[in-house]
Amino acid sequence: MAFDIATFHADAVSIPSHEDVTEMREFLLETLRDAGLEPQVDDLGNVLASKDGAADGPHLVLNTHIDTVAPHVPYERDGDVVRGRGACDAKGPLATLLAAFLRVDPEAGTLTLAITPDEETLMTGAAGLQDRLAADGVIVGEPTDLDVCIAARGQCEGTITVAGESGHAASVPAERNAVFGLSSVLEVLRDYDTEAGQGADDVLGAPKLTATMLEAGEAPNRVPDVCRLTFDRRSVPPETSESFRADLEGVLEGRVPDALSVSVDLIRPDTPFPPAFVTDADADLVQTLQEASGGEVRPFSAATEAGFFAADAPTVVFGPGVLADDEGGVAHAEREYVHLSAVEDAADALEATLRAVCVSPLEN
Numbered sequence: 001m002a003f004d005i006a007t008f009h010a011d012a013v014s015i016p017s018h019e020d021v022t023e024m025r026e027f028l029l030e031t032l033r034d035a036g037l038e039p040q041v042d043d044l045g046n047v048l049a050s051k052d053g054a055a056d057g058p059h060l061v062l063n064t065h066i067d068t069v070a071p072h073v074p075y076e077r078d079g080d081v082v083r084g085r086g087a088c089d090a091k092g093p094l095a096t097l098l099a100a101f102l103r104v105d106p107e108a109g110t111l112t113l114a115i116t117p118d119e120e121t122l123m124t125g126a127a128g129l130q131d132r133l134a135a136d137g138v139i140v141g142e143p144t145d146l147d148v149c150i151a152a153r154g155q156c157e158g159t160i161t162v163a164g165e166s167g168h169a170a171s172v173p174a175e176r177n178a179v180f181g182l183s184s185v186l187e188v189l190r191d192y193d194t195e196a197g198q199g200a201d202d203v204l205g206a207p208k209l210t211a212t213m214l215e216a217g218e219a220p221n222r223v224p225d226v227c228r229l230t231f232d233r234r235s236v237p238p239e240t241s242e243s244f245r246a247d248l249e250g251v252l253e254g255r256v257p258d259a260l261s262v263s264v265d266l267i268r269p270d271t272p273f274p275p276a277f278v279t280d281a282d283a284d285l286v287q288t289l290q291e292a293s294g295g296e297v298r299p300f301s302a303a304t305e306a307g308f309f310a311a312d313a314p315t316v317v318f319g320p321g322v323l324a325d326d327e328g329g330v331a332h333a334e335r336e337y338v339h340l341s342a343v344e345d346a347a348d349a350l351e352a353t354l355r356a357v358c359v360s361p362l363e364n
Contacts, residue, residue, distance in 0.1 A: 012267060059135050139317075148298075198236060288357065
């Protein structure tokens with residue numbers, strides 16, 4: 001049965017995948033089987049399908065995800081505009097990657113479709129693929145408005161815990177009050193990137209450290225023993241989540257009063273955080289996709305699985321749709337939408353790129 005990109009996209013957006021990706025994964029597997037392929041599901045829940053050429057050549061990987069954020073938003077179509085959860089993030093990019101993958105039979109090398117189940121949460125699927133796919137190039141599907149994104153900041157989340165003395169509000173001295181100690185923490189966070197942190201990157205610009213949540217106390221007349229602040233960190237190379245955690249903790253230990261203690265912990269330290277990455281703008285994959293799409297070459301503005309692949313191969317982020325428009329947020333928003341013509345244009349650009357790389361291989 002011939003693959004129809006509009007029908008696939010409509011069916012995919014109609015399937016809820018914000019709590020459980022099982023139905024969406026089965027739909028993807030069925031689509032691949034109908035095309036005569038034999039997809040596999042690995043132990044991390046990734047869907048993998050490959051096509052091999054007759055001759056040696058590059059291994060190109062196409063990656064995106066099938067999970068979405070909550071809540072599910074029903075599918076609607078008004079002419080060229082498709083609305084619904086996942087319309088642009090990332091079932092639109094999925095439709096384009098799948099269409100291009102099915103249209104191209106490589107003459108040289110290998111073409112792999114690698115679809116992950118948990119990009120919006122833990123990212124264990126992509127992190128696991130990092131050591132399993134020996135790729136020569138990776139295209140990651142996300143809403144980029146058909147621009148070719150060659151870089152993205154990394155992201156991690158954590159907590160800063162200030163500990164002091166608990167007791168009656170009338171008796172605990174200020175120097176032992178963890179809530180008062182928070183002022184030193186906020187000063188450090190405000191100035192961290194200009195005074196102590198990682199410097200700016202030529203492509204990505206400066207990293208960003210943001211305080212997002214506060215937790216302390218249970219009663220207005222009692223001093224809590226701890227005050228906890230949650231932060232979001234957007235990093236640039238070569239910073240890692242652990243190097244940032246250790247450096248921030250060291251700075252805080254030197255600034256928080258001696259009567260208090262301070263510690264920095266990553267949230268979910270046993271799960272991966274997406275690392276920052278930068279791909280050379282002159283890489284053949286970048287140039288070929290840019291010529292095919294006509295888009296700009298620029299950084300991607302959100303966290304992405306691409307950083308897991310970029311350490312080993314040129315990696316770009318590409319797809320139809322936008323993260324935000326002049327009215328506000330689009331991806332993850334109630335008003336999420338994509339233009340179907342953009343989905344089709346992205347598929348055409350990807351097909352042209354795959355033919356250039358896997359049918360008429362690029363010179364090294």
